[in-house]
Amino acid sequence: MNVNKAIVMGNLTRDPETRTLPSGQTVTSFSLATNRFWTDKESGEKKKQAEYHNIIAWGRLGEISQQFLKKGSLVYVEGRLQTKNWQDPQGNKKTRTEIVTEMLQLGPRPGGTRMEQSEKEKPNEENPVSNEINVEEIPF
Template sequence: MLNRVILIGRLTKDPELRYTPAGVAVTQFTLAVDRPFTSQGGEREADFIPVVTWRQLAETCANYLRKGRLTAVEGRIQVRNYENNEGRRVYVTEVIADNVRFLESSREGGSGGGQGPREDSSSGGGNRGNNNYSRNNSNQDPFFDDGKPIDISDDDLPF
């Protein structure tokens, strides 16, 4: 059996960081993902998908993601339910993310504070925790020239 989802979209608002009573960080945000077609009126539609991250990934997302930033999320779909104050059963479908990639820097995203990881951050136990963060944070931005031509000889091309 397989439960895997990959989404690319924009945050609808800043992530909300909370902590469980045991002190575990959890962040929730909603990703607006465009549908690949237009409505009969010619308008683009989007799905608004709730995403949850845990532990170090949750803190990283809360620190660096902001409303409007283009983001990729990889994880699994989870359906949970609870009984509300009125005694009714409420079902919640959400994506539990174990990998989040920041697809644009805070300069490009419009809103957002300081400099954060440019590419991605992943979490999932073991040594995977911050490998991508430290690797990408130590390198210079490969797109620093902002679209200027790159001098590459024909001998460097693989085709």
């Protein structure tokens, strides 16, 4: 059995960029930073180390990323690792490891606001919401 699964949650370091390939398929890419915190055993000093992850999202996941994410957005990403190898114009070998998104979950909006309920959905004093069941109203 083989497993190729990456799970990261962090903040975008740049706005997502979307490209359309000659085939008509769209791909969106962005970079995600995750932080590791620890205390140095010898000095007692608190330390922080950032890791940067290259993320790509195809099709609908890419469209959602482009529409709702921006630099600084918090996002949870699950996907598979993929490594690309190529030569630059000077003949140097290059390698890039990416996470190909299979699932993403958007973090809270800036300012911590949530969508407000519409007036129809809000319970009011005239029509309070009740979890009580009236047995006489059951038709069987």
